[in-house]
Amino acid sequence: MQAQTMQAQTMQHKRCMATVNKSRSMMRTYLSDEGVPLSYSRKRRIAMNLLKEYIREKYSSNEEIQEKLLETLSVYFNQVDNILQKTESPIEKTMAIELLNLIKSDSELGEIGFVDLEPQKTIKLNNRNKYYVADFLITWKPTVSVNGVERKLIVECDGHDFHEKTKEQVKKGKLRDRKLFLEGYTVFHFTGSEIYEDVSGCAIEVLEMIRSWHLSWVHG
Template structure:
């Protein structure tokens, strides 16, 4: 962290030495760079694997500029703990990589999505792990929560595409909810 701060300070010093940038512009540059730096650190916080970190960076960037913000609140939580009951009646604690929540300004529409980064080391490696992942997916389906899964290879090859696809899935589901609400309002009963 100290090394990054030294690099940042050196960058700012170099800009000042150019002499072509006024102080108020320099302050603006410093604020933008610091906010960007803090945003990156925040997006990496709590991620437990490199593929989660990569997707978190792109997902934050894509969702920060999403049109969905015009219609409500869009929130991303990392490493959420959930508890569900298995078929034998035992509570099972699970962690999801990302939980994306959307609710409109009137709080009439609420959608949640679980995003999982399936690295080979932890998913589908054994029949037991694959079965556990499928049980989790079914549990979330019963709660009305969509599960979106990406392999580590997909994330490594094109993390921006994965993030844009997630935003498209969220937007598409929210649009369906708005359409369903309008249709229900038009029903005579």
């Protein structure tokens, strides 16, 4: 009987997480749709109401599950609000939501380490009075605390209107990437077309980098 109860609880948890992940996917699609001529705050209110209706209809017979799911989504919306307020271009906002969704929904990440996502992160180059603002800084640390073990990945969204345009700017960008590499940063660049055409694929590349860090640490 106890085994059956645990199995039922596990199945219920999986269904709930599937609902949360589906809701996050719906949220990302709606908020990043430039074809919807509404402000972000208006989109957010509409999306939240739609998700509430979806959850209440799907779990109409269980108010406890409804409450837990709505609480989870409320936390998620607050995280989305915080991260989107700090991003600039449309492609950054699209990438931000996708990265956040992937980090929050991939249960394996919680097992391989701590992952932190920071948009518009100011980075000071060591031994230089120079500062650089990264579109996103992703920091990974292993679950087992080890002094000095930390990996950092910079993600740049290279849209036409917000980034390099001239040969001189491209040259400076390449030089900056090399300096960042020497100081321990990995730098990923994604073009605007890559993000618009396959933002999920871009985010998965980031996830694979995090997984490779974990494997390197385990077998290192």
